[in-house]
Amino acid sequence: MKNRSLISINDYSKEEIMQVLELAAEFEKKPHQNLLHGRVIASLFFEPSTRTRLSFESAIQKLGGNVIGFSSAATSSVQKGESLKDTILTVCNYSDLIVMRHPVDGSARFASEVASVPIINAGDGANQHPTQCLLDLYSIKKTQGTLENLEVTFVGDLKYGRTVHSLVIALCHFNTKFHLVSPVELKLPSAVKRHIKEANLQYEQYTDFSEVIPKSDIIYMTRIQRERFPDPLEYEKVKNAYILDNGMLDYARENCKILHPLPRVNEISTNVDDNPKAYYFEQALNGVYVRQALIAAILGLK
């Protein structure tokens, strides 16, 4: 992993994924370590973000490093028409590692090809978000004790949700059984299902949510976004079909946990928040340890 960019979860083998998760567990035990003393990490957010940006910056500061960068394209030279290539080449002069989020698909891969320092992709358009995927895996492993042989249910927008695509692909390493719950318009794309088929794993697709709850070790909820529907009527029809309410969890397995990449709108009722099965806020905290692990591994400090 040393000096290598992380652009897509497909860039890491199963062994490398496990290494990051083990290292993240070390940081969870001891989050404050002065490994990055004197190092500068650039945090380039061409698109706004709350959790990803702040958890990266928190991870860097807990490791004693310094952060430079911007939190929206409006406050950078992009506004003057600077190309992505020029911005990246410039920032390479000032930093040891670049964390970048950008609204354009494939922008992170391109940046890694022109940059002289490693890039960590913090989300490129609708394409990839590998650090979210790693923190999802970490959360699953931590709550279930293993990643192997689990039944994982994905609910909501499976078509456009980049976190869903990355996580499904990564879970193909672990003999997962997939339950896919979505409106017909938002089914998992065939390009992603191909990974499941190639791994000879099972998946089932549902439009009704309640029947799969008792079969799930993990329920991964996502937000259905209004802007994904060309016809507003279609959105109105499905928007309330996939809401998780506390009462529905009466039939859930003992070990079942609810995950959500956040932000949540209404797809998980607030009455679920106090249920011990709710795990989405701890999930966001795990992001800090996973990002500490990645930064340390890529800079060769661990």
Add this chain to the structure above:
Amino acid sequence: MNNKRKELIVSAISNGTVIDHIPANKLFQVIRILDLEKSDKEVYFGTNLESKKYGRKGIIKISEKYFESSETDKIALVAPTATLIEIKDYEVTKKTTVNIPDTIERIAKCFNPNCVTNKEQVPTKFKVIKINGEIKLACHYCEKNTSQSNMVFN
């Protein structure tokens, strides 16, 4: 008698290239990607012609034109069964089938409007993959697959 009639369907050329065994429904796409509409050479084409091997086929004959590999790569992507026959002085001098390349660079466009190759000055790069027998271009950058019907070439 039969042979004579066949000759008449599409005229012979003295020098140039014949692209034979094009799937009948891909003929016009091949014409488009080779930009033959703008050619100032003699161009003959026919489609829905009988073919022993493929049932129905298309054929194109272009005078005084021999193709470079970047052009035959494009033909291979939309018409993988095509045969290229080079003609010099009415004689066949070379006959080749097109090969589907493993990767292609620069010649095709990514269909995803939000791909970095369509937003910044980045040359395209694809892996050529086959899903259920259909050729697709897997974008090295945005990771989306461009299918045959969406292929646009530079």
